[in-house]
Amino acid sequence: MKKEITAVCILVFILAGSLLNIRVFHRITGSLASEIDAAELCAQSGSWPEAEEKLSACISRWNSLHGYTHIFIRHTEIDKLNDALEEYLGALLSRDISSAESRYFFLIKQLESVAEMESISLGTVL
Numbered sequence: 001m002k003k004e005i006t007a008v009c010i011l012v013f014i015l016a017g018s019l020l021n022i023r024v025f026h027r028i029t030g031s032l033a034s035e036i037d038a039a040e041l042c043a044q045s046g047s048w049p050e051a052e053e054k055l056s057a058c059i060s061r062w063n064s065l066h067g068y069t070h071i072f073i074r075h076t077e078i079d080k081l082n083d084a085l086e087e088y089l090g091a092l093l094s095r096d097i098s099s100a101e102s103r104y105f106f107l108i109k110q111l112e113s114v115a116e117m118e119s120i121s122l123g124t125v126l
Helices: 002-044 048-064 066-072 075-094 097-117
Strands: none
Touching: 002 048, 002 066, 002 075, 002 097, 048 066, 048 075, 066 075, 075 097
């Protein structure tokens, strides 16, 4: 009976850790999305230097999470998100609104995709 109680306690601990990780990661992705949205609003209004500054700050913050992200997120997903951030920054630097818009939508979709992969669903449990 003692072994079963220990096993249940370990499973509860793992589940609680997983739920906490999901909550933290959704908070991170939500915050990053808000920063990216702010950069896009600046670009839409023609304030390119401010848009570049906001996105650069977002990229710096994302890079500062390296210790967390490289433990809990697949490296291929991190690479895709890094590439999308850099492509969007390149579009902002070129000051091409149509390219910036398309890169913005791609980046947001990539961020949503990573957040969705880190969520629990029936498909991930079964």
